[in-house]
Amino acid sequence: MKRLLAAxxxxxxxxxxxxxxxQPGSDVADDLPAGVADENITVSSTYGGSxxxxxxxxxxxxxxxxxxxxxRGPNEPAxxxxxxxxxxxxxxxxxxxxxxPVRFSEAPSFxxxxxxxxLREIASAESIWxxxxxxxxxxxLASAIPAGGDPSAYRAALVRLRHEQNLYQWxxxxxxxxxxxxLTAYRGGLFRAVVRLPANAPIAQYHADTxxxxxxxxxxxxxxxxxxxxxxxxxxxxxxxxxxSWLYGIVTVLLALLAGWGAAVVFRRP
Amino acid sequence: xxxxxxxxxxxAVLLILLVSGGVGFVSGLVGVGGGFxxxxxxxxxxxxxxxxxxxxxxxxxxxxFSGIMTxxxxxxxxxxxxxxxxxxxxLGSASGVALFERLLELGQLDLIVSILYLLLLSSxxxxxVRESYRFWRGRPAKSVSILRRPLKSIAHTLPxxxxxxxxxxxxxxxxPLVIGFAIGxxxxxxxxxxxxxxxxxxIYLLRMPTNVVIGTSQFQVMVIASLIVILQSMAxxxxxxxLALLLMAGGVVGAQIGAxxxxxxxxxYLRGILGALLVAASAKFLFDVVIPPEEQYVLGGGLW
Numbered sequence: 001m002k003r004l005l006a007a008x009x010x011x012x013x014x015x016x017x018x019x020x021x022x023q024p025g026s027d028v029a030d031d032l033p034a035g036v037a038d039e040n041i042t043v044s045s046t047y048g049g050s051x052x053x054x055x056x057x058x059x060x061x062x063x064x065x066x067x068x069x070x071x072r073g074p075n076e077p078a079x080x081x082x083x084x085x086x087x088x089x090x091x092x093x094x095x096x097x098x099x100x101p102v103r104f105s106e107a108p109s110f111x112x113x114x115x116x117x118x119l120r121e122i123a124s125a126e127s128i129w130x131x132x133x134x135x136x137x138x139x140x141l142a143s144a145i146p147a148g149g150d151p152s153a154y155r156a157a158l159v160r161l162r163h164e165q166n167l168y169q170w171x172x173x174x175x176x177x178x179x180x181x182x183l184t185a186y187r188g189g190l191f192r193a194v195v196r197l198p199a200n201a202p203i204a205q206y207h208a209d210t211x212x213x214x215x216x217x218x219x220x221x222x223x224x225x226x227x228x229x230x231x232x233x234x235x236x237x238x239x240x241x242x243x244x245s246w247l248y249g250i251v252t253v254l255l256a257l258l259a260g261w262g263a264a265v266v267f268r269r270p
Numbered sequence: 271x272x273x274x275x276x277x278x279x280x281x282a283v284l285l286i287l288l289v290s291g292g293v294g295f296v297s298g299l300v301g302v303g304g305g306f307x308x309x310x311x312x313x314x315x316x317x318x319x320x321x322x323x324x325x326x327x328x329x330x331x332x333x334x335f336s337g338i339m340t341x342x343x344x345x346x347x348x349x350x351x352x353x354x355x356x357x358x359x360x361l362g363s364a365s366g367v368a369l370f371e372r373l374l375e376l377g378q379l380d381l382i383v384s385i386l387y388l389l390l391l392s393s394x395x396x397x398x399v400r401e402s403y404r405f406w407r408g409r410p411a412k413s414v415s416i417l418r419r420p421l422k423s424i425a426h427t428l429p430x431x432x433x434x435x436x437x438x439x440x441x442x443x444x445x446p447l448v449i450g451f452a453i454g455x456x457x458x459x460x461x462x463x464x465x466x467x468x469x470x471x472x473i474y475l476l477r478m479p480t481n482v483v484i485g486t487s488q489f490q491v492m493v494i495a496s497l498i499v500i501l502q503s504m505a506x507x508x509x510x511x512x513l514a515l516l517l518m519a520g521g522v523v524g525a526q527i528g529a530x531x532x533x534x535x536x537x538x539y540l541r542g543i544l545g546a547l548l549v550a551a552s553a554k555f556l557f558d559v560v561i562p563p564e565e566q567y568v569l570g571g572g573l574w
Binding site: 043044045046047048049078079080081082083094095096097098101153154157158160161162199200202203230233234237238241242245246248249250251252253255256257259260261262263264265266267 | 526
């Protein structure tokens, strides 16, 4: 077991630089001094979401430029559908069905961007697109848009729907009263970013990316992996359900029958 | 609060226990299976539809098994008929799970589930209210007793006839297979046991005596629900064990308490009240599919 862990650790260490280079655009030095408070967030049976804290220092000695922090979940395929009427009489009545599906080959499953003022004042539109500082910029269309559909409307809908689920967040101000998330700048170039990770955010490997922009151009950046993993009973149940699903099903049924039997015995009428 | 490992959401333990206990209470009080109330209740609590449907089946297996224990002691289970219905049901639920998976991929599952519930709740609710109203007016609906039931139906004329000693029948095996199949499909898609469809079908189509109907239908419901839990676990991985345990705990206890209290009350009035509630709930489903949505776009295609 120990040997296995050592091997695993080696693989992780060996692959770490490779994942760091997967970040879009690789012409900028990865030297922004930054870290996260917790590199491994655990999900147990009492999990109700979490906070992720990223801190670092602006390397510019005179404190010029703007810090942008992005927390990204893994990219996954997504589908957006538009409701349309079916079985209707003319345009007056009918049931609404989900139609006109548009697929995205990848879209971030979680995306939070933090800055101390609106992003468009910090980075050029080209940089926002290139470094994917906006969830819409990271979503890649994979299928044709149905007739009468607008590609940007689908993209906007994806962002809006995920934002309503708290999966896409953006902060342009330091934490306020009652809102814990945001980017705070301290004296000496020190900064701290706090993101609320809701309970419905996928359990996966995340990345915290920090960027330094000056005059609309990217100067420096850093990428830090954050693992969100299940532990304890949550992990056992989930692994069983995914890997040995037939056994999981049988166990559930047996528990159900046991519960039924127990109730019949306990409540048996004399 | 407890975090559900498959639904991937935190829920309040007490709330789930209260809801499942309440549903169990109502089902014990009125004498219906709880599946067709439990699944919509879970949907209202924000549990994703696939998880609600697949997990609800485990609670149905628990309550129906508890019922069979009682019925076996009274010798009111026609095992041969139950087995035949189950064979049809096995094929039906296997097709149902496949259909469920396909609808999930197409992103139409929520819609189909809503429409089926709309039809089901409104019709069952209407029938219950009507029955209760007739009773209140002093004209109970024509009851089907062993003496009054007509001797022949289509089941008596089709080929492949078989003898069912406990029900005192000599009928074709085809109608039970078809009925079992239909119930299996509905169970898999809607997360219901189907007892309230199965029982009238057994009485009116198969002409089974009323005393064996409940035990036999519970047998078929238990087989189908158990199979659905296993099939859904394998096909869609949407059975949430933690949620299932909470539902079972609340459901069986609620049902027993409901049955005790219900024994001393007029079942017809209770059914009338439940029927009215069901019609009201179906209005919510109607509202959802007919009213123009504020949000034109929906996320879909994934698991939920």
